[in-house]
Amino acid sequence: MSIQNPGMPPRNKTSGGYLFLPRNLARGNFLKWLRRTHAWLGLWGAALGLLFGTTGILLNHREIMKIPAARTEQHEIQITLPESRPTDPKALAAWLGLALGSDFSRARIMQEPAKSVTWNGVAVQQPARWQIAVRSPQRFIQAEYWQGNAYVTVKRGEANLFALLTNLHKGAGLGAGWILLVDTLGGALIVLSITGVLLWTRLHGRRLGAAGLGFGSLSLAIWFLWQTL
Numbered sequence: 532m533s534i535q536n537p538g539m540p541p542r543n544k545t546s547g548g549y550l551f552l553p554r555n556l557a558r559g560n561f562l563k564w565l566r567r568t569h570a571w572l573g574l575w576g577a578a579l580g581l582l583f584g585t586t587g588i589l590l591n592h593r594e595i596m597k598i599p600a601a602r603t604e605q606h607e608i609q610i611t612l613p614e615s616r617p618t619d620p621k622a623l624a625a626w627l628g629l630a631l632g633s634d635f636s637r638a639r640i641m642q643e644p645a646k647s648v649t650w651n652g653v654a655v656q657q658p659a660r661w662q663i664a665v666r667s668p669q670r671f672i673q674a675e676y677w678q679g680n681a682y683v684t685v686k687r688g689e690a691n692l693f694a695l696l697t698n699l700h701k702g703a704g705l706g707a708g709w710i711l712l713v714d715t716l717g718g719a720l721i722v723l724s725i726t727g728v729l730l731w732t733r734l735h736g737r738r739l740g741a742a743g744l745g746f747g748s749l750s751l752a753i754w755f756l757w758q759t760l
Contacts, residue, residue: 569726572719579716586700589693601694609682616681620661623683627663627674631685639664645678666704669695 556562592598610630617623620640628635641662648657659678665671669690676683690698702710 565726565729569723569730572723572726576716576719576723579713580720582696583700583713583716586693586697589697590700601691601697603688603690603694605686605688607684607686609684611682612680620663623661623674623676624663627672627683627685631672633665633672635663635665637665639666668698668704671704 589598589601610627613626617626620642624635624638624640627633628638641664643660643662645659646657647654649655661674661676661678663674663676665673671686671688673686674683675686698704699709702713
């Protein structure tokens with residue numbers, strides 16, 4: 532075992548130094564700022580990163596190799612309209628809010644006008660269709676009404692915990708505030724990626740290994756994408 536002479540300066544590590552930082556920036560205030568930025572942004576996005584990492588796995592498996600964790604229990608009912616039927620979709624939304632005891636003030640309304648369609652070689656007149664939807668991350672209500680009917684069809688869905696978290700990931704039923712909050716997480720991940728690369732040192736490997744690791748993951752992504760084209 533070799534013993535370092537106390538009177539001699541310590542030997543330089545053969546794998547030290549910041550690979551992707553110029554020497555004039557790899558010291559002092561800039562390096563301190565870089566480390567603090569990386570640390571504070573990591574703390575800011577830690578909770579949301581855990582949420583989006585978990586739900587990202589579920590969403591990644593939604594078509595192939597499905598993970599049956601997120602489920603939504605759905606029901607469909609038909610509600611008889613009053614004799615004085617609503618004259619427009621907004622009036623129908625207001626009536627549904629009272630009938631179902633739900634808030635329809637922010638309902639999404641779609642109106643398809645009446646049109647002529649061909650049915651078994653015969654031209655028939657299809658009545659106008661109204662669709663009214665209210666959605667939150669945990670539940671949704673969707674109503675469909677064909678003008679002239681005496682009833683309206685209503686579908687209701689209740690999400691379990693995993694489906695709720697997945698809806699948070701997709702921003703389903705949420706407002707602009709949540710969207711902007713998630714944008715800050717996306718920006719933080721971009722900065723974390725850059726600062727993480729800049730802080731990567733040769734203590735973790737040589738330049739060739741760093742390049743191989745980075746280009747290896749990129750090459751795999753391009754290869755899998757190419758297979759689907």
